[in-house]
Amino acid sequence: MKVMVCLKQVPHQDAKLDVNADGTWIQEDNIKFEINSYDTYALEEALRIKDADGDTEVVVVSIGPDRVTQALRTALGMGADRAVHVNDDEAVSSDSLGIAKVLAAVAKEEGPDLVFTGLMTDDGNWSAVPPMLAELMDVPSATGVLHTEGANGSLQVERELEGGAVEVVELPKPCLAAIQTGANQVRYASLKGIMQAKKKPIDVKSAGDLGVSGVGSAGAKVTIDKIAPPPKGDSAEILSGSTDEVVSGLVGKIKELGLL
Amino acid sequence: MGTILIVAETQNGAIRETSYELVTLAQQIGGTVKSVVIGSGVGDLASEFAGKGGGETFVADDAGLSNYNVEGWNKAIRAAVDAAGADLVLISNTPLGWDVAPRVAAGLDAAFVSDCFDAKDEGGKVVCHRRVFNGKLDAQLTCNADKTVLTVQPGAKEPFSGSGDGSTSALSVDLSGVRAKFVETKQAESTGIDLTKADVVVSGGRGVGDPEKFPEVIQPLAEALGGAMGASRPVVDAGWLPHAHQVGSSGQVVTPKLYIACGISGAIQHLVGMKASNYIIAINKDADAPIFEVADLGVVADLFEVVPALTDAVKAAKG
Numbered sequence: 027m028k029v030m031v032c033l034k035q036v037p038h039q040d041a042k043l044d045v046n047a048d049g050t051w052i053q054e055d056n057i058k059f060e061i062n063s064y065d066t067y068a069l070e071e072a073l074r075i076k077d078a079d080g081d082t083e084v085v086v087v088s089i090g091p092d093r094v095t096q097a098l099r100t101a102l103g104m105g106a107d108r109a110v111h112v113n114d115d116e117a118v119s120s121d122s123l124g125i126a127k128v129l130a131a132v133a134k135e136e137g138p139d140l141v142f143t144g145l146m147t148d149d150g151n152w153s154a155v156p157p158m159l160a161e162l163m164d165v166p167s168a169t170g171v172l173h174t175e176g177a178n179g180s181l182q183v184e185r186e187l188e189g190g191a192v193e194v195v196e197l198p199k200p201c202l203a204a205i206q207t208g209a210n211q212v213r214y215a216s217l218k219g220i221m222q223a224k225k226k227p228i229d230v231k232s233a234g235d236l237g238v239s240g241v242g243s244a245g246a247k248v249t250i251d252k253i254a255p256p257p258k259g260d261s262a263e264i265l266s267g268s269t270d271e272v273v274s275g276l277v278g279k280i281k282e283l284g285l286l
Numbered sequence: 287m288g289t290i291l292i293v294a295e296t297q298n299g300a301i302r303e304t305s306y307e308l309v310t311l312a313q314q315i316g317g318t319v320k321s322v323v324i325g326s327g328v329g330d331l332a333s334e335f336a337g338k339g340g341g342e343t344f345v346a347d348d349a350g351l352s353n354y355n356v357e358g359w360n361k362a363i364r365a366a367v368d369a370a371g372a373d374l375v376l377i378s379n380t381p382l383g384w385d386v387a388p389r390v391a392a393g394l395d396a397a398f399v400s401d402c403f404d405a406k407d408e409g410g411k412v413v414c415h416r417r418v419f420n421g422k423l424d425a426q427l428t429c430n431a432d433k434t435v436l437t438v439q440p441g442a443k444e445p446f447s448g449s450g451d452g453s454t455s456a457l458s459v460d461l462s463g464v465r466a467k468f469v470e471t472k473q474a475e476s477t478g479i480d481l482t483k484a485d486v487v488v489s490g491g492r493g494v495g496d497p498e499k500f501p502e503v504i505q506p507l508a509e510a511l512g513g514a515m516g517a518s519r520p521v522v523d524a525g526w527l528p529h530a531h532q533v534g535s536s537g538q539v540v541t542p543k544l545y546i547a548c549g550i551s552g553a554i555q556h557l558v559g560m561k562a563s564n565y566i567i568a569i570n571k572d573a574d575a576p577i578f579e580v581a582d583l584g585v586v587a588d589l590f591e592v593v594p595a596l597t598d599a600v601k602a603a604k605g
Binding site: 037039043045050052057121122123126148149150151153154155156157158159160161162165166167168169170182184185186187188189190191192193194195196197198201207208211241244246247248250252253254255256257260262263264265266269270272273274275276277279280281283284285286 | 289304360381386387397398399413421430450467470471492523538576583586587592594595600603604
């Protein structure tokens with residue numbers, strides 16, 4: 027069996043975010059990047075299938091600039107078998123649908139039985155690419171998946187609904203599952219894994235190599251006009267001063283609320 | 287904006303309130319409003335929605351649609367888009383909406399924006415607003431395609447409560463070739479922790495940094511105030527606290543007299559679960575954390591300095 031895991035490298039969750047000069051994205055120089063948190067759960071879910079069935083091949087796929095090599099090395103160190111890196115300025119500048127088209131072209135070459143992705147990314151929070159990719163691949167899909175189980179040529183998944191409820195869905199293979207955070211406990215790359223990863227192949231491609239055209243910024247159907255810190259209009263009154271002063275202010279307010 | 291198609295959602299035998307929020311947004315954008323209601327035995331609900339702002343409403347009523355199925359809903363929505371001649375499709379950003387909407391958009395080769403909280407028509411183009419980077423930044427986006435699909439953040443607009451001219455017509459959907467199969471829905475297991483009944487909820491987030499700090503720092507303040515301890519999603523995902531403590535769209539939605547958020551940055555899915563609290567205090571060392579937008583009172587400081595001191599002061603005040 028082959029499992030394709032799509033992952034994105036995103037700014038570290040604790041990175042300081044400054045808006046770039048033209049106000050359309052963040053300043054990416056001099057910040058740390060990491061694998062999108064949702065995608066680490068997707069990779070772990072795939073590696074667990076491989077743990078149970080040694081014949082499984084796990085292929086990680088990412089679209090992004092040179093820095094993405096680091097994320098792919100980490101994924102290989104965790105146990106993925108090989109990587110595909112679409113490193114192409116045009117592809118990188120695509121909107122969600124453009125990214126899905128590039129990934130669909132990779133999937134066409136790879137022919138996976140299962141595609142695992144994260145539910146969304148920590149940068150754009152779009153949660154758009156996974157169902158789009160499934161539509162373009164013409165396979166069934168489920169999002170917000172907390173549990174997967176293989177059975178008789180199908181993948182049975184539990185999707186998260188509201189208030190802790192889940193929906194159980196059976197997806198005949200090939201299919202796509204967009205994994206929710208907390209689905210599993212994500213492993214770390216071991217030292218041995220990191221050493222082995224150095225010998226594992228990373229196949230670098232362009233959109234052109236994949237036969238994809240019309241993506242990139244020119245083909246984008248959605249463009250970001252500007253990003254900015256949210257308006258601070260009715261934000262909190264801030265208590266300042268020493269810890270004692272702050273605490274006495276808080277106690278005063280709690281008394282006012284009749285809770286003390 | 288030509289024609290706007292609202293995908294109304296049913297839940298527990300009624301139209302969800304979020305669908306009426308879509309009516310408000312559609313009227314704000316301006317255009318001919320049409321709707322689709324999907325399910326089995328949903329004719330009456332469709333008539334009701336049609337007369338309450340849904341307008342000309344298509345009813346995809348089929349035994350094969352008695353439970354949500356991503357492929358069935360995709361086919362029904364696509365059929366409704368064709369029947370309505372829709373230029374813009376509005377879907378609530380619920381577990382149903384985020385599952386199916388991007389598939390609809392990809393199939394239509396349309397522009398797609400998720401989780402918008404506002405949208406308008408600017409010279410025939412849809413311009414919308416949403417948050418990025420887990421609520422830390424606001425983005426304005428423009429859609430450049432013949433068709434546009436948006437998912438809309440629940441609660442972003444007031445639900446439409448008026449009435450209007452409406453009609454219903456049956457929409458047949460070819461469900462052959464549907465592969466995904468609904469098995470069952472499982473409700474959350476009862477855990478005995480009901481945060482919704484507490485007068486005070488003290489919650490900790492990723493900023494607490496360590497599972498041992500919850501019993502040491504967060505729980506004592508909750509106990510001193512006679513309240514309960516909550517947590518944000520990353521805390522539960524990391525296995526630091528059980529899911530029963532989770533506040534947010536996928537956990538419990540709480541409205542206590544006082545909510546104290548400690549080391550919680552304020553991702554949207556957490557805010558949904560606590561922003562209707564009567565009074566909110568936020569303690570976070572990042573002055574730009576989105577939690578301060580919904581808080582009434584904020585402290586920009588290290589929670590490990592403020593929270594234990596506050597616990598002592600509360601105990602002292604109680605004598």
